[in-house]
Amino acid sequence: MASYTISEINNILKAELIGNTTQKIEGPEEIRKASPTQITFIGSKKYAKFWPDSEACAALVHTDLDLEPGENRAFLKVKNVDLAMAKLLELFNPPTPVFDTDIHPTAVIHETAKIGAGCKIGANCYVGKAVELGSEVILYPNVCVFDDTTIGNNTIVWSGTIIRERCIIGSHCIFHTNVSIGADGFGYRPSEDGKGLVKIPQIGNVIIGHYVEIGANSCVDRAKFSSTIIGDGCKIDNLVQIAHNSIMGRSCIMAGHSGLAGSVTLGDGVVIGGSASIKDHTTIHSGATVGAGSGVIGDVEAGKTVLGYPAQDARDMLKQWAAIRQFLKKK
Amino acid sequence: MASYTISEINNILKAELIGNTTQKIEGPEEIRKASPTQITFIGSKKYAKFWPDSEACAALVHTDLDLEPGENRAFLKVKNVDLAMAKLLELFNPPTPVFDTDIHPTAVIHETAKIGAGCKIGANCYVGKAVELGSEVILYPNVCVFDDTTIGNNTIVWSGTIIRERCIIGSHCIFHTNVSIGADGFGYRPSEDGKGLVKIPQIGNVIIGHYVEIGANSCVDRAKFSSTIIGDGCKIDNLVQIAHNSIMGRSCIMAGHSGLAGSVTLGDGVVIGGSASIKDHTTIHSGATVGAGSGVIGDVEAGKTVLGYPAQDARDMLKQWAAIRQFLKKK
Amino acid sequence: MASYTISEINNILKAELIGNTTQKIEGPEEIRKASPTQITFIGSKKYAKFWPDSEACAALVHTDLDLEPGENRAFLKVKNVDLAMAKLLELFNPPTPVFDTDIHPTAVIHETAKIGAGCKIGANCYVGKAVELGSEVILYPNVCVFDDTTIGNNTIVWSGTIIRERCIIGSHCIFHTNVSIGADGFGYRPSEDGKGLVKIPQIGNVIIGHYVEIGANSCVDRAKFSSTIIGDGCKIDNLVQIAHNSIMGRSCIMAGHSGLAGSVTLGDGVVIGGSASIKDHTTIHSGATVGAGSGVIGDVEAGKTVLGYPAQDARDMLKQWAAIRQFLKKK
Numbered sequence: 001m002a003s004y005t006i007s008e009i010n011n012i013l014k015a016e017l018i019g020n021t022t023q024k025i026e027g028p029e030e031i032r033k034a035s036p037t038q039i040t041f042i043g044s045k046k047y048a049k050f051w052p053d054s055e056a057c058a059a060l061v062h063t064d065l066d067l068e069p070g071e072n073r074a075f076l077k078v079k080n081v082d083l084a085m086a087k088l089l090e091l092f093n094p095p096t097p098v099f100d101t102d103i104h105p106t107a108v109i110h111e112t113a114k115i116g117a118g119c120k121i122g123a124n125c126y127v128g129k130a131v132e133l134g135s136e137v138i139l140y141p142n143v144c145v146f147d148d149t150t151i152g153n154n155t156i157v158w159s160g161t162i163i164r165e166r167c168i169i170g171s172h173c174i175f176h177t178n179v180s181i182g183a184d185g186f187g188y189r190p191s192e193d194g195k196g197l198v199k200i201p202q203i204g205n206v207i208i209g210h211y212v213e214i215g216a217n218s219c220v221d222r223a224k225f226s227s228t229i230i231g232d233g234c235k236i237d238n239l240v241q242i243a244h245n246s247i248m249g250r251s252c253i254m255a256g257h258s259g260l261a262g263s264v265t266l267g268d269g270v271v272i273g274g275s276a277s278i279k280d281h282t283t284i285h286s287g288a289t290v291g292a293g294s295g296v297i298g299d300v301e302a303g304k305t306v307l308g309y310p311a312q313d314a315r316d317m318l319k320q321w322a323a324i325r326q327f328l329k330k331k
Numbered sequence: 332m333a334s335y336t337i338s339e340i341n342n343i344l345k346a347e348l349i350g351n352t353t354q355k356i357e358g359p360e361e362i363r364k365a366s367p368t369q370i371t372f373i374g375s376k377k378y379a380k381f382w383p384d385s386e387a388c389a390a391l392v393h394t395d396l397d398l399e400p401g402e403n404r405a406f407l408k409v410k411n412v413d414l415a416m417a418k419l420l421e422l423f424n425p426p427t428p429v430f431d432t433d434i435h436p437t438a439v440i441h442e443t444a445k446i447g448a449g450c451k452i453g454a455n456c457y458v459g460k461a462v463e464l465g466s467e468v469i470l471y472p473n474v475c476v477f478d479d480t481t482i483g484n485n486t487i488v489w490s491g492t493i494i495r496e497r498c499i500i501g502s503h504c505i506f507h508t509n510v511s512i513g514a515d516g517f518g519y520r521p522s523e524d525g526k527g528l529v530k531i532p533q534i535g536n537v538i539i540g541h542y543v544e545i546g547a548n549s550c551v552d553r554a555k556f557s558s559t560i561i562g563d564g565c566k567i568d569n570l571v572q573i574a575h576n577s578i579m580g581r582s583c584i585m586a587g588h589s590g591l592a593g594s595v596t597l598g599d600g601v602v603i604g605g606s607a608s609i610k611d612h613t614t615i616h617s618g619a620t621v622g623a624g625s626g627v628i629g630d631v632e633a634g635k636t637v638l639g640y641p642a643q644d645a646r647d648m649l650k651q652w653a654a655i656r657q658f659l660k661k662k
Numbered sequence: 663m664a665s666y667t668i669s670e671i672n673n674i675l676k677a678e679l680i681g682n683t684t685q686k687i688e689g690p691e692e693i694r695k696a697s698p699t700q701i702t703f704i705g706s707k708k709y710a711k712f713w714p715d716s717e718a719c720a721a722l723v724h725t726d727l728d729l730e731p732g733e734n735r736a737f738l739k740v741k742n743v744d745l746a747m748a749k750l751l752e753l754f755n756p757p758t759p760v761f762d763t764d765i766h767p768t769a770v771i772h773e774t775a776k777i778g779a780g781c782k783i784g785a786n787c788y789v790g791k792a793v794e795l796g797s798e799v800i801l802y803p804n805v806c807v808f809d810d811t812t813i814g815n816n817t818i819v820w821s822g823t824i825i826r827e828r829c830i831i832g833s834h835c836i837f838h839t840n841v842s843i844g845a846d847g848f849g850y851r852p853s854e855d856g857k858g859l860v861k862i863p864q865i866g867n868v869i870i871g872h873y874v875e876i877g878a879n880s881c882v883d884r885a886k887f888s889s890t891i892i893g894d895g896c897k898i899d900n901l902v903q904i905a906h907n908s909i910m911g912r913s914c915i916m917a918g919h920s921g922l923a924g925s926v927t928l929g930d931g932v933v934i935g936g937s938a939s940i941k942d943h944t945t946i947h948s949g950a951t952v953g954a955g956s957g958v959i960g961d962v963e964a965g966k967t968v969l970g971y972p973a974q975d976a977r978d979m980l981k982q983w984a985a986i987r988q989f990l991k992k993k
Contacts, residue, residue: 027865028887086851089863089887097809097827098772098791106770106786108437108454108472110429123770124437124455124786124804126472126490129429141770141788141806142455142824144472144490147428159788159806159824160840162473162490162508165428174861176845177824178491178879180547183507186568186586189417196564196582199505199544201420203358213861216842216881217509217901219547219569225359225420233858237848238881238903239548239921241569241587251858255848256903257921257939259570259588261605261623274923275939275957277588277606277624292923293939293957293971295606295624309624310652321972323659328985439768439785439803441760455768455786457803457821460760473786475803475821478759493804493821493839496759509822511878514838517899517917520748527895527913530836530875532751534689548840550878550900556690556751570879572900572918590901590919592936592954608919608937608955626937626955640955641983654990 001026002092006058006074009039012091013084015060015076019069023057027092028085031056039088042067043081060084097140104141116153134171146182152210164222170210170232180219182206185244185262187224200224202244209233215240215256224262231268249286258290267302276311289314332357333423337389337405340370343422344415346391346407350400354388358423359416362387370419373398374412391415428471435472447484465502477513483541495553501541501563511550513537516575516593518555531555533575540564546571546587555593562599580617589621598633607642620645664688664754668720668736671701674753675746677722677738681731685719689754690747693718701750704729705743722746759802766803778815796833808844814872826884832872832894842881844868847906847924849886862886864906871895877902877918886924893930911948920952929964938973951976 003024010017029038031047034056041060042048048067051059058074060081061067069075078084099120107125109115114132121127122141131145134153142159145151149163152171157163161175164182175181187200204223209232214220218240220228228244233251236242241259248260249268257275260266264278267286276294278284285302295309307314308321334355341348360369362378365387372391373379379398382390389405392398393412400406409415430451438456440446445463452458453472462476465484473490476482480494483502488494492506495513506512518531535554540563545551549571551559559575564582567573572590579591580599588606591597595609598617607625609615616633626640638645639652665686672679691700693709696718703722704710710729713721720736722743723729731737740746761782769787771777776794783789784803793807796815804821807813811825814833819825823837826844837843849862866885871894876882880902882890890906895913898904903921910922911930919937922928926940929948938956940946947964957971969976970983 030888033888083851086860086862089865092887093863093865094828100772104770106437106455106768108435110431123788124473124768126454142473142786142804146471158826158845160491160509160822160842164489164508166425174846177826177842178509178548178822178840180491180508180569183489183547183569184505184544186546186566188566188584189414196542197566197584198417200417201424203420203424211858213846215848216845216883217548217570217840217879221547221569225423226361226364235848235850235859238842238845238883238905239570239879239901243569243587253850253859256905256923257588257919259605261587274921275606275937279623292941320655320659324655324982324986328982437768437786439766441762455804457785473804477802491822491840495820495839497756509840509879511822511839511900514820514878514900515836515875517877517897519897519915520745527873528897528915529748531748532755534751534755548879548901552878552900556754557692557695570901574900574918588919590936592918606937610954651986651990655986 002094003037004091006076009058009088009091010076013060013076013078013087015078015084016063018061018075018077019073021057021072021074023072025058028088029056031059041081041085060088099138107139110147122159128165149182158216164206166205167222168205168207170208170212172211173208174213176214176216176218176238178217179214181208181214182222183219185221185224185228187244187262204228204245206230209250212236218242237274243280255292291317333425334368335422337407340389340419340422341407344391344407344409344418346409346415347394349392349406349408350404352388352403352405354403356389359419360387362390372412372416391419430469438470441478453490459496480513489547495537498537498539498553500539501543503542504539505544507545507547507549507569509548510545512539512545513553514550516552516555516559518575518593535559535575537561540581543567549573568605574611586623622648664756665699666753668738671720671750671753672738675722675738675740675749677740677746678725680723680737680739681735683719683734683736685734687720690750691718693721703743703747722750761800769801772809784821790827811844820878826868829868829870829884831870832874834873835870836875838876838878838880838900840879841876843870843876844884845881847883847886847890849906849924866890866906868892871912874898880904899936905942917954953979 003026026037031040031050034040039058040056061075104123107121109127110129116135118136126144128147132150138156140159145163146165149167151169155173158177160178167182184202188197207227208230214236215238220242221244223245229247231250237256243262245263246260248266252270254272255274258272261280265283271289273292279297284300287303288300289305291307294311296311305314308317334357357368362371362381365371370389371387392406435454438452440458441460447466449467457475459478463481469487471490475493477496480498482500486504489508491509498513515533519528538558539561545567546569551573552575554576560578562581568587574593576594577591579597583601585603586605589603592611596614602620604623610628615631618634619631620636622638625642627642636645639648665688688699693702693712696702701720702718723737766785769783771789772791778797780798788806790809794812800818802821807825808827811829813831817835820839822840829844846864850859869889870892876898877900882904883906885907891909893912899918905924907925908922910928914932916934917936920934923942927945933951935954941959946962949965950962951967953969956973958973967976970979
């Protein structure tokens with residue numbers, strides 16, 4: 001396990017060191033759970049009161065807090081505790097799983113696939129015809145990438161993830177376990193006798209930008225024609241559904257269990273809360289936020305926050321909920 | 332890439348050709364995104380106004396629209412633009428991923444399994460004891476099919492999908508990536524000391540009819556006893572949950588993130604909207620529709636449309652929502 | 663197929679045998695679907711009326727019901743029909759899929775992994791560096807377990823499930839197909855130019871207790887630091903999301919499509935209904951119940967039942983729903 005002295009940590013964080021500790025620090029922990037070899041964080045008064053009884057030898061502390069570290073304990077005073085914490089996590093980030101060999105002999109790689117320099121391909125992967133992997137791409141064991149798909153440099157694909165044919169994936173992406181990219185969109189037409197449903201071919205693909213992260217067991221369907229598009233820097237949580245022909249701008253966030261029905265358009269920096277759903281052919285403009293659990297059935301203006309089902313302006317919705325409770329109390 | 336002349340396309344569509352184009356057509360695209368080698372579609376006046384500025388060389392156009400194609404551009408006039416579009420997509424449907432060999436040598440197939448004529452089994456698949464695959468079944472790489480399961484002719488199973496033991500799958504089905512068929516139903520009883528939960532064995536199976544499509548990362552649990560049943564022609568989207576002992580009739584539709592709790596019965600042609608949930612032991616009769624995001628807690632009559640949570644008649648629900656907003660505005 | 667005489671079955675159930683049948687019994691079935699070689703169950707008057715027309719040769723019958731079995735048919739009278747039924751299902755539980763060899767030669771197992779006595783590891787599994795499996799662990803084909811993870815005795819992991827590095831899994835657990843354990847939590851911070859998002863490393867792990875069952879395609883994310891914890895005896899259904907740093911007590915139940923956002927705490931014996939979501943940093947105390955489809959945005963007291971979105975006391979919520987309908991009817 002990696003361990004650091006308080007001054008080694010401060011070389012990274014460049015904070016204001018108050019007090020000192022001779023303890024070697026092995027990782028971060030919450031203030032009430034920390035052991036003597038751990039560093040904790042105190043972002044507000046609420047947590048300051050736990051410091052005297054905490055076993056932690058050190059803490060990241062907000063500059064505004066008036067607190068003393070005590071004997072053989074140290075504070076690193078910072079303006080932004082969350083940011084300092086993120087840097088601390090990078091410092092203590094343990095190594096990723098090892099590859100004993102770059103391309104595992106059990107991986108099945110089509111002879112026409114192009115594998116960039118420094119790629120790692122794990123056991124039991126499948127890489128199809130004319131697939132192109134950039135440099136330093138990592139496919140963990142049991143990943144499948146189908147024909148004619150390209151993946152940019154430094155993208156990491158975790159086990160169980162399947163990327164279907166003809167998709168275009170950017171660089172520096174992370175796809176977690178059991179993700180489905182490029183499965184057919186959900187499109188049918190009535191059969192000629194009116195009694196059944198006939199599949200509409202889904203001949204498009206999925207285009208994913210750079211620095212996109214997609215959570216475990218999430219799905220991005222291929223387009224009916226043209227492309228389902230996810231812009232650079234989008235972050236998608238677990239169990240999220242992105243249906244065919246949806247288009248996401250840059251740096252959008254979709255939390256767990258949320259979903260876009262077909263042909264939804266998101267601007268840049270849109271935030272979709274957990275379990276929220278967006279009706280097909282709806283546009284949510286840049287900077288808008290959809291509250292958790294909401295159902296959006298109409299376009300949302302840029303920068304607006306909506307809530308509820310059917311979703312409306314969040315303040316109005318909160319007022320309505322309060323008014324209903326108030327009204328019913330009187331009855 | 333396949334390309335066609337306008338008259339080759341019209342040989343398929345049998346539409347009314349107006350104007351002409353010498354351009355080779357390489358695929359369909361929306362009217363505002365189309366390039367000169369693409370064909371677009373104009374189903375209503377709303378889109379007709381974009382035609383003069385579109386780069387598309389041709390369009391599928393509704394017969395009722397009064398519009399001229401212009402120089403070296405062509406219209407195919409049709410009564411049903413959506414249906415013509417579906418046929419066009421079939422024409423341009425690109426080839427599916429290749430199998431260099433029908434049964435990949437890394438597939439592990441039990442010696443007692445029966446593999447029909449023309450089956451393709453990809454790399455790293457597992458096919459268990461006494462499994463029977465009909466003819467022309469396709470298992471893409473990394474599929475598992477467990478003991479005593481049978482799969483009908485021409486069914487396609489995409490990578491990452493697991494079909495557990497003793498299930499019966501029809502012909503011409505498509506299961507997309509990372510689907511789970513036949514996992515144990517969710518059933519427990521209190522332990523004898525009342526402090527914990529004891530698993531109830533789930534000894535039934537899953538029976539799936541013909542022409543059923545199941546979306547990526549969806550789940551169909553095996554029955555506690557007897558069978559969980561999905562009727563012919565049902566179409567199930569991504570991330571859908573179908574719990575133990577549910578029974579679906581013919582040609583039902585379940586959109587993304589929707590779910591049936593245990594022992595739900597759907598008639599024929601039932602439509603369940605996205606993220607809607609159906610309480611256990613509920614019956615939704617033939618032709619009924621459940622709106623997106625709804626929670627159904629009681630039986631639904633044939634042909635009825637319900638909405639909301641708890642779900643009620645959709646028109647009533649819409650009126651209630653409007654009335655609440657109206658009432659609260661006055662306050 | 664296993665079959666038993668009625669007295670063999672009664673040797674297990676130790677019920678009161680009334681009447682008799684010479685029929686060999688091959689399994690359980692509902693009263694209206696049962697064939698002459700099946701046993702059914704009659705827990706209440708509602709089902710008693712179907713007995714005369716049922717083909718079943720035998721039934722588990724509640725002691726309070728006044729009913730005669732008839733010619734060559736038998737009753738096993740019991741106080742708790744559900745419990746007797748569970749025992750019957752155990753009796754008829756068919757064998758699990760076979761392993762022709764304990765450790766399949768296509769499984770890729772790191773030389774430093776420790777595999778306990780009696781483990782079975784299926785085709786195309788991956789077991790990483792320094793993984794430790796207890797005794798009698800079963801990994802079905804196409805499972806991945808990453809570096810330094812430990813799994814306790816008798817735990818069963820179904821195909822497609824991925825367990826990431828450094829997790830600690832208890833004994834006697836069952837993870838169904840395509841489960842994701844230990845994928846990164848969903849954490850970002852604004853980039854320094856304020857235009858994008860930077861990943862916060864997720865350096866913690868997942869700790870899962872004993873006798874935990876996790877349904878197909880569910881996800882348990884690793885902690886940002888420290889651990890996401892699932893207590894002994896928890897039962898988690900399909901497509902459930904458990905976000906980073908959540909902590910579940912003993913014997914909690916989470917139904918399908920439900921989710922815990924980050925840092926949620928559940929006490930012991932908490933029940934979360936289907937599709938319900940819990941806001942981050944919320945505590946739900948022991949014995950509380952969250953109704954299906956609810957959105958919980960504040961702490962819930964021990965033993966309380968909440969419902970709706972935002973969730974409130976279930977009786978209040980039901981009254982509100984009724985009052986709204988009543989009020990609107992009058993208008």
